[in-house]
Amino acid sequence: MNSILWIILFFLLLFIGRQRGVKTFFTFLLSMILIITYIILMALGFNAITLALIICVLASLISIFMLNGYSNKTKSAFIGVMVVLFIIFVLIYIIGKRAKIGGFGDEALETIGAFNFDINYNMTNVIIGMFLVSAIGTIIDTSISVATAMNEVLENNPKIKEKELYKSGMNVGADILSTTINTLYFALISTFIGFFMWHRTISIESLINYKVFTQNIILLLITFIASILIIPITSFISSRVLLNKKIYSFKKIKR
Amino acid sequence: MSKNKYKIIIMIVISLLCIIFVYNDHFLYKTPILKVTKVENKLESTDYNNEEHYEQTITGIVMNGKYKGNVLKTTNRYSKSLVYGDKIEKNDELLVKLSENGKQIINIDNFKRDKYIAILIIIFFDLILLIAGKKGIKTLISFITNVLLTVFAILIFNNNPSINMLGLYFIISIIFIIFSLFITNGKSKKTLSAIVSSIISLLISFGLSFILMQTYGKNLNIWSMEYIDVVHDYYNYFYVCILLCGLGAIMDIAITISSSLNELIEKNNKIDKKDLLKSGKVISKDIVGTMINVMLFTCFTSVIPTVLLALKNGMPLASALDFYADLELTIVLCNCVGIALTIPISLFISILILNNSRKAVIKHE
Structure with a gap:
């Protein structure tokens, strides 16, 4: 089944994008290999969170520079992604450790029950890393969209001021925000419908404290927050990088 | 600009009040909540995988309901990997099942995790309103509509499984x-x-x-x-x-x-x-x-x-x-x-x- 889907996807992308479509296909494949490598390296015992951060950086490098080339536009998109990655990492780390969202719930016992659980590898870290990798796709997507749109504004109006350029970035960001949130919502909720069939009669009280439910909701909210945070950050960085200014020059503002 | 500043200040105040509220919402719960005051960890065994198994003795105070104020003890086991089961730490809050007389803990059902969801929801709402303004309100309305529709679909299906x-x-x-x-x-x-x-x-x-x-x-x-x-x-x-x-x-x-x-x-x-x-x-x-x-x-x-x-x-x-x-x-x-x-x-x-x-x-x- 999957091999047929791969072939259909390849030809569809070829049809839509020609050369670029082929590139898109191989970037997709590469990201896939990256995720699987991530799992293998974890199985070999490397630290889950460090690995997740490295994978996120690599994924951004691949999908920003390989697909869109190297320019001021992609450079600012990349820096934006890195900043948000860091902020989101801190947020996930604090919440994840406190909310005890590591590991599996009772629902998974049927599937994983045959396994030995004593694997000497911290599952909370795995979940935290997984959330990071999960969020990186949308961070990259939004960052590129905002930077591309700002670049276009600049090309159409080369004398634009930094503040106006920043505002145009924020405007574009606000426009794509609702569709991004929609996309994420459905992508993440789709395989979660079964949870509610399992717990037909669960009370609200236990639902909102339930491990598997909180895992999914926290992931959903974290990706939302990431996709919103990237908008002002990329707008700010692009407004400086695209106009060939340094990102940090607070002295100038004081004058 | 000053109008905007007021709006932001009001938003922050409301958000903080909401967070304080969810941190103290024990009275809304019917399930007894135990706040952990003391944890003693004891290493039980280490197996061939170097996996450490622990037993915890937990002391806590009941925060709500009929037995509010009772100090109770219970035990919990976990292994270091936390594949299945959780490690309990000081200041965690637990949803528990109490015995009839309220003197014993029969079972630990859940951690109290609602506050973390609430914090993230508040951050999400604040950011969306700060960054997208009026468009943000529309986004929120559409998002909430989607959530309600999902809940609606789930309820329909749960009530008519033959559909x-x-x-x-x-x-x-x-x-x-x-x-x-x-x-x-x-x-x-x-x-x-x-x-x-x-x-x-x-x-x-x-x-x-x-x-x-x-x-x-x-x-x-x-x-x-x-x-x-x-x-x-x-x-x-x-x-x-x-x-x-x-x-x-x-x-x-x-x-x-x-x-x-x-x-x-x-x-x-x-x-x-x-x-x-x-x-x-x-x-x-x-x-x-x-x-x-x-x-x-x-x-x-x-x-x-x-x-x-x-x-x-x-x-x-x-x-x-x-x-x-x-x-x-x-x-x-x-x-x-x-x-x-x-x-x-x-x-x-x-x-x-x-x-x-x-x-x-x-x-x-």
């Missing part, structure tokens, strides 16, 4: 499309063309997945899916997953294409149909790549814990992926194909609708 699940979610999906596009974009030709393209794209891309599943899907290991044990209609459940997963992405592409074509027409009313198609193709080349990547990262990562556990148990990579990642991959790939299909369909329909309406306007003038 055809796929049919139900198909109808709900079309309502999703109409509502969310309408709320965020208002009544316009642009919205209409996005709605029509989304629905047709959904029909065609889902139809393709359906046909492929019927012909080639027999060898799929559908039993490895999460929650499948409680689903009677398991193939339909799988179809619902495919259907919902890409729904947002399809809407995203449809509205992006139709609004950018609409903008081109508004800027230059005499733009040729061929030029429209050309610009549309350039736009679509840009969005398809990042979109399928988003799909991959957001959906496919959910297989990580299970595949990892299988690998750690010595299962070969190929069979671990085959057992625990295959279905998720099918869902992702079906939706990537759907996304790729949506692009030519939306281009065609948007040009058809927007171009026709333009002709009507020109004639009218």
